[in-house]
Amino acid sequence: MSLALLYGLAGIALVAMGLYAALAARHVLRRLLGLNVLGSGVFMMLVALASRASDSAGRPDPVPHAMVLTGIVVAVSATALALALLRRMHAHDGSPRLPEDRDDASDGPSP
């Protein structure tokens, strides 16, 4: 098994875990962490892709690297905005969950 394949498979595993957390968790912070794990998986697959598609001199493909860098910037800004909104919602509503997920009284850290 080549290193690129290992990275790629690890990326797929991260994507699956992140997607599950983003969809199944009810605490918004957990969903946000899930989305970040999902993003890391995507970036890892891109890095693996870059080393696989290297040119004749063995240099990796620069385009996926540029994509990962841009993607990280986007992910950081989106996460910052989401955290700010989460704090604001928590201060206003007293719950870290979206209104449709607040069916029970306890708003503790459980998922």
Added chain:
Amino acid sequence: MTGSAALVTVLAVPLAGAAAALLVGRRGAAVVGLLTSALGVVAAFALAAHVFAGGLQRVAVGGWAVPLGMELRADGLATAMLLMTAVIGAGISVYAWRYFGADDHHDRHVHPVGPSGSGSTQWLFWPVWLLAWGALNALYLSGDLFNLYVTLELLGLAAVALVALAGAGAAAAALRYLLFALLGSMLYILGVELLYAAHQTLDLLQLRERLQPGVSVWLAAALMSTGLLVKTAIFPLHVWLPPAHGSAPAPVSAALSALVVKAGFYLLARLWLDLFGSLPGASVAPLLLGALGAGAVLWGGVQALRQTRLKAMIAYSTVAQLGYLMIALPLAGRVTDGAMHAAVLLAASHAAAKASMFMCAGSLLAAYGHDRIDALTGFGTRLPITATAFALAAISLVGLPPTGGFVGKFALVEAAVRADAWWAVAVVLLGSLLAAAFLFHALSRAFVEAPADTASARVARAPQLVALALALLAVALVAAGEPLRHLLAAGAAN
């Protein structure tokens, strides 16, 4: 100005305006916003003139050629969307100027349309709105799958920030919107990655030439389409839209419902008509999108009928109207086809009518202090301008002649009949009946005699006149059919 200069100007004006509005701060942000809007309209029309005369316009950014660099392209479809964004966007800017600026007004007898109290952050509308406008323009002009991802994210973040402007009460709606948008763009970028792995290019035109059918391409198509369906709020992934659009300030609701959701539709059309359309057996997927569209038209209509609040009803009407655009996809083989012509006409007249209708809702909210449909009695005599605008916008949304909505729906039905897609004809007619039911129910409140004790706040005239102007634009789009056909044909990429 050359074609490429016009193209870059279209892109640069709103982005520069956003930065300038942020820098000048509270005092001058509105002035910068209005100036930028005027320039944006001029730039969009200049570019359209070039596309009309010279066909496809393209710019290689920084002089780097594809595939290492990326290209900006303006074809007929992109130009039509740019024009729609510029004209409706300028209307929204003028409305927002009176809406948010009313707090500073000296004439205290006139009740401000905008919410009072939270005025300290209201001016932030201008930089964020101009950023959203710039992101929309960048999205329409991008010819590169990754650049499209960046513009989608930029647009999503700006739109979420606009929803959050309504204050802490809207934080939950904004947060839900953001989580959906992030999930959607992650699915999209996964698909882009698969396409790049198989074909070593991100450029749409190059990709179309190199596209090899295979499992990875289908998986990529499915991932990208799902991500875009989430972002466009196509049934059954629409749940985030009504609360987000319904809880935002009136100019924000207008911008989101009229313009921002159209970006996802545009990308879906690009992908399925320009890129994946050449795959063997590819006609199944647009058919599936069309079926979702049919579901959206019916579900959105029924839900709109059940709403008791005006803004929620208008937001569900957007869910239904987006369905018509999806129905056009399986009927159109290429971007220049009749069904696509119908979809762009419908998108433009929906943009004008929906922006106008959310503005009317803002004025009614200011006059009555609430937006419960059944209690909005007698707004025909209290707010005659708003009532006229609301009626004209409703006529266009239902698709009665002589309006842009009528021409769009007529062209859609014509394309459906030509393609023997009778299910589409039935859905369009049924959806129009539903729209007539809920819109005319709301409109009927205008003519109910109001109890005498409800008269209180007077509402400023200027915002109402903007709503009327946009409603008249929705009607005037009845004449846009032929020019639009020429524009789509003149700017065809191939």
